[in-house]
Amino acid sequence: MTMVIDTTTDNTSSVLEARKAHNAKLAAAADKSRATWFPLTILAILLALPALQFVGNYNYLLHLVLFTACYATMASGWNVLGGFTGYISLGHNVFFAIGGYFAGMIFARYGISTIVLAPLAGLVCGAAGFALGQIMLKTRGPSFIISSLALVMIVRILLDHWKFVGGANGVALQANDLSAQWAKLPYYYAFIILAAFTVWACYKIKHSKFGLGLRAISKDEIKAESAGINTRLYKQLAFAISAAFVGMAGAIWGEYLTYIRPNIFTIILVSVYMVLMCILGGKATIAGPVIGAILLIAFNEFFVATLGASEINILATGMIMAICLLFFPLGIVGTLAKHRRLPRILNWD
Amino acid sequence: MVEILQTIILGLALGGVFALMGSGLSLIFGVMQIVNLAHPALIIAGAYIAYWGFTLLGVDPLVMLPVAAFVLAAVGIVLYKLVFEREARSAKYTQMTVLLTFALAMVVEGALGGAFTNTQRVTSPDYATDAFFFGDIFVPKGQLYAGMVSIAIIVALSLFLKYSRFGYAIRATTQNRDAAELLGVNVNFVGMMSFAIGIGLAGAAGSLVSFVFSFFPAKHWEWIAVLMSLVVLGGMGSILGTVLASFMLSVVAAFIGVYFGASWSTMTFFLALFLVLLIRPQGLFGEKPELA
Numbered sequence: 001m002t003m004v005i006d007t008t009t010d011n012t013s014s015v016l017e018a019r020k021a022h023n024a025k026l027a028a029a030a031d032k033s034r035a036t037w038f039p040l041t042i043l044a045i046l047l048a049l050p051a052l053q054f055v056g057n058y059n060y061l062l063h064l065v066l067f068t069a070c071y072a073t074m075a076s077g078w079n080v081l082g083g084f085t086g087y088i089s090l091g092h093n094v095f096f097a098i099g100g101y102f103a104g105m106i107f108a109r110y111g112i113s114t115i116v117l118a119p120l121a122g123l124v125c126g127a128a129g130f131a132l133g134q135i136m137l138k139t140r141g142p143s144f145i146i147s148s149l150a151l152v153m154i155v156r157i158l159l160d161h162w163k164f165v166g167g168a169n170g171v172a173l174q175a176n177d178l179s180a181q182w183a184k185l186p187y188y189y190a191f192i193i194l195a196a197f198t199v200w201a202c203y204k205i206k207h208s209k210f211g212l213g214l215r216a217i218s219k220d221e222i223k224a225e226s227a228g229i230n231t232r233l234y235k236q237l238a239f240a241i242s243a244a245f246v247g248m249a250g251a252i253w254g255e256y257l258t259y260i261r262p263n264i265f266t267i268i269l270v271s272v273y274m275v276l277m278c279i280l281g282g283k284a285t286i287a288g289p290v291i292g293a294i295l296l297i298a299f300n301e302f303f304v305a306t307l308g309a310s311e312i313n314i315l316a317t318g319m320i321m322a323i324c325l326l327f328f329p330l331g332i333v334g335t336l337a338k339h340r341r342l343p344r345i346l347n348w349d
Numbered sequence: 350m351v352e353i354l355q356t357i358i359l360g361l362a363l364g365g366v367f368a369l370m371g372s373g374l375s376l377i378f379g380v381m382q383i384v385n386l387a388h389p390a391l392i393i394a395g396a397y398i399a400y401w402g403f404t405l406l407g408v409d410p411l412v413m414l415p416v417a418a419f420v421l422a423a424v425g426i427v428l429y430k431l432v433f434e435r436e437a438r439s440a441k442y443t444q445m446t447v448l449l450t451f452a453l454a455m456v457v458e459g460a461l462g463g464a465f466t467n468t469q470r471v472t473s474p475d476y477a478t479d480a481f482f483f484g485d486i487f488v489p490k491g492q493l494y495a496g497m498v499s500i501a502i503i504v505a506l507s508l509f510l511k512y513s514r515f516g517y518a519i520r521a522t523t524q525n526r527d528a529a530e531l532l533g534v535n536v537n538f539v540g541m542m543s544f545a546i547g548i549g550l551a552g553a554a555g556s557l558v559s560f561v562f563s564f565f566p567a568k569h570w571e572w573i574a575v576l577m578s579l580v581v582l583g584g585m586g587s588i589l590g591t592v593l594a595s596f597m598l599s600v601v602a603a604f605i606g607v608y609f610g611a612s613w614s615t616m617t618f619f620l621a622l623f624l625v626l627l628i629r630p631q632g633l634f635g636e637k638p639e640l641a
Contacts, residue, residue: 088447088448090451136627138627139626139627139630141441141443141444142384142443142444143626145384145444145447145448146447146581146622147623147626147627149574149577150574150578150619150620150622150623153574154616154619157615157616157619161613272451275448310462311458311463311467312459312463313459314459314462315455315456315459315463316459317459318453318454318455318458318459319452319456321448321451321455322432322452322453322456325445325448325449325452326436326449329445
């Protein structure tokens with residue numbers, strides 16, 4: 001009798017050991033195929049880039065990198081809810097607005113730089129996201145998408161009418177007193193560091209038990225719930241985290257533009273860009289939103305520079321989105337990975 | 350008292366137009382489970398057809414209505430063939446269609462904006478700026494005619510759905526797609542035709558919109574939430590519900606507009622949409638949460 005029990009325990013432990021060894025092998029293989037040096041090199045190059053200002057005027061280049069970093073932050077943040085958890089929000093620019101207005105108003109009143117305030121704005125947006133998640137996450141699928149759209153419209157009208165924050169005209173913020181050559185620098189570094197932090201945090205989230213739970217929810221929420229995941233709390237936390245990243249980007253963006261106004265933060269195109277960058281690059285991947293941001297911003301600049309018409313830009317954005325959804329729903333990274341063609345340097349997962 | 354009555358009348362007059370704008374959306378969702386966010390953009394496309402018909406040829410928008418309806422129905426068939434037919438079997442189909450129609454809305458907006466610029470336009474036949482007076486109360490002729498035409502179209506649609514053979518097939522597909530297919534309904538054809546009818550209704554609504562509201566391509570974002578609120582409050586897929594919801598909400602919006610200022614009146618629709626989705630996702634007349 002005892003012998004039988006012994007063999008079973010032996011068997012289970014050997015199964016567990018075999019699984020552990022297998023997992024370690026998979027992790028080692030993943031480590032080998034992962035090129036951590038690549039994002040780090042890019043980060044180093046970007047950090048050194050402003051040195052170009054010593055030899056000429058590269059303000060436009062810096063602006064493009066900064067703009068891309070801003071959107072990479074927002075898209076990666078959106079990815080936590082839209083990619084990992086599978087709840088598509090078309091209303092995430094609400095948090096862009098909340099972050100921008102919160103930090104912008106404090107900056108206008110007390111002169112504290114929004115770069116210092118960004119983490120606080122992130123916390124505020126996280127709290128707002130947690131509270132909104134409490135009510136909005138009762139819906140799912142298409143209802144969630146539509147309710148997020150309604151949220152943008154509501155916030156837009158509220159901001160348009162709120163006298164304290166300047167209504168539809170917004171509030172002008174003071175520009176910093178650096179010379180034109182270096183004026184962009186603080187925001188440049190703030191956005192690069194913010195983007196790097198966001199990508200790193202997304203990596204950590206994806207590979208944590210929490211991230212595993214989120215991915216289980218996106219596959220099948222009812223099964224995830226019955227497997228013992230507190231889906232309610234997980235979804236709400238994902239909402240809060242993604243709101244926080246978007247809010248931090250919004251905080252700095254307001255000061256960079258030197259004004260806050262409803263029609264910079266709450267136009268639908270901002271949230272469309274977040275969604276589209278993730279879909280184009282690959283939802284629920286780490287590199288996807290960054291690649292999507294780079295491609296879309298480059299594409300956007302190209303169209304505005306060559307055609308100059310924002311209508312054509314909207315048309316083309318819609319076309320890209322439709323083509324992506326119809327033919328590459330997994331996005332660039334996802335499709336390449338599926339066919340085992342993903343270059344090592346793009347494997348950040 | 351007169352003021353209250355006047356507000357109610359103005360609200361009801363707009364409600365008629367909203368009812369037609371929403372009913373196509375409702376039909377498409379009922380049969381195809383497509384949440385058509387491109388509907389308002391296509392309504393604006395219909396409005397442009399009526400506008401150019403009036404401006405270039407001097408044809409009355411009410412006469413242009415069938416033209417706009419048929420042109421857009423043809424567009425609907427092309428869209429269905431190109432986009433939605435191939436998606437019909439995909440997982441997360443409804444969620445996918447929301448994103449797809451959202452992209453489509455941008456395409457339509459961009460195309461219209463590129464072709465006709467973003468200037469505000471309005472068709473102005475004689476009746477658009479005229480009104481009937483009953484003592485102290487006035488009823489704007491344009492809105493009255495538009496409301497009456499749209500109610501007539503909706504009644505015709507309901508009769509068609511209720512009594513024609515094809516209407517049976519559409520309703521059967523709405524109730525249970527698989528069972529309808531088992532009983533010999535060509536659900537793909539029914540889907541395509543009801544999509545075309547729905548988009549055709551958008552064209553018809555567009556030609557009414559052209560003289561009731563001023564319009565420009567980017568205006569459809571606002572209408573997305575307005576129309577969704579009607580359809581969601583009415584219960585997704587129920588045309589009668591949509592009609593009742595549009596009368597209710599537009600009367601409420603008219604009151605809000607009078608007492609809080611015109612720029613707050615659209616808030617009614619957005620808030621209604623948000624709250625209905627959270628509190629009663631099946632809407633007023635839906636039986637089960639359809640959109641979950």
